[in-house]
Amino acid sequence: ILVHRYSVLVLLKRIMFKLYLSHYKFSLSLIFLCLFLTGLAAQNDKIAFTNSKPVDDKRYSDIKGSPMYFKDWVTGKIIRHDALIYEDVLLNYNGYTRTFEIKTGDEMIELDGDVYLRVDVDAADNPDAIDRIPTEHFAFQKNLHSRFSDQFVIILFAENDVMLIKEFKVDIAKHTIQDVGKAIDFKDFQRKEIYYLKADGKLTSLRYKKKVILGAFDSPEVEPYIKEHKLRLKTEADLIQLAQFYSTLD
Incomplete structure (x- = not known):
């Protein structure tokens, strides 16, 4: 047992x-x-990010100014062509290369423009950049119109088939000045911001001139609205307000 x-x-x-x-x-x-x-x-x-490449932060050390849209990195959302989304990315837009750059730790890389379709930046997430984010929701997008080819442009307002667009691009200019009998050469960045109204499928270039703006915002109700609200049509905020009103018209 x-x-x-x-x-x-x-x-x-x-x-x-x-x-x-x-x-x-x-x-x-x-x-x-x-x-x-x-x-x-x-x-x-x-x-x-396999098609992206590293960025040298000293590559523009001999050029005055900056080609970047924002003064510093902002937090945004990146959307690829295949609808994959990346949240809370530190990024900035380079108007000279016409590409986005992102920061991961101490590393900076340039994104492959063929992979990404849209970048969203919200004002609430970036209080220090409020001067460059005039609306609550701010977006860079590609393929909006054949005029821009495959470049990113900025959507300032979009509703009811009315879209206010800003194109931001930067060139490098060379200068020569005389200083105490000798010539000094230097280069600087020349920043350009061009506005467009897209309405009913038609794209129209805008300038801060009343005649041009009235020709683009084609409605008899626009001029009385401008007078009533005392719009000077000299600022981006005025254009956004006018586009918002224009989108409400039949």
């Missing part, structure tokens, strides 16, 4: 040990699976 009991105990111990090993192997499998999925997620992030 004692031998039988001993055999039973040994058998029970073996069963328990096998169960322990099975549980241990299962736990290890879960750990390895988690590590694999984490690595895969990180790999997917890298895949999203």
Whole structure:
């Protein structure tokens, strides 16, 4: 009987040990699976930027001014052509290269413009950049019109088939000045902001001239509205307000 009991105990111990090993192997499998999925997620992030290239922060050290749209990095959302979205990305738009640059840690990279369709920047997330974000929701988008080819342009307002667009681009100009009998050469960035009204599928270039604006916002109700609200038509805010009103007209 004692031998039988001993055999039973040994058998029970073996069963328990096998169960322990099975549980241990299962736990290890879960750990390895988690590590694999984490690595895969990180790999997917890298895949999203595989066509991008590193940026040298001293590349413009010999040029005065800045080609960047914002004074500093802002937080935004990046949307790819395949609808994949990246939230809370530190970014800025380079008007000279016409590309977006993002910051990850201490590294800066230039995004491949062929991969990305739209970048959204909200005023609430960027209180320090409010002077460059005139509306609550601010967007850079490609493929809005053949005039812009495949370049990003800024959507200042869009509603009821009325869209106010801003094109931001930067060129480099060379200068020579005379200083105490010698010539000094230098370069600087020349920033340009061009506004357009897109309404009923038609794109019209805008200037801060009343005649041009009345020709674009083609309605007899526009001029009385301008007078009533004392719009000087000299600021971006005036154009946005006028576009908002124009979108309400039949």
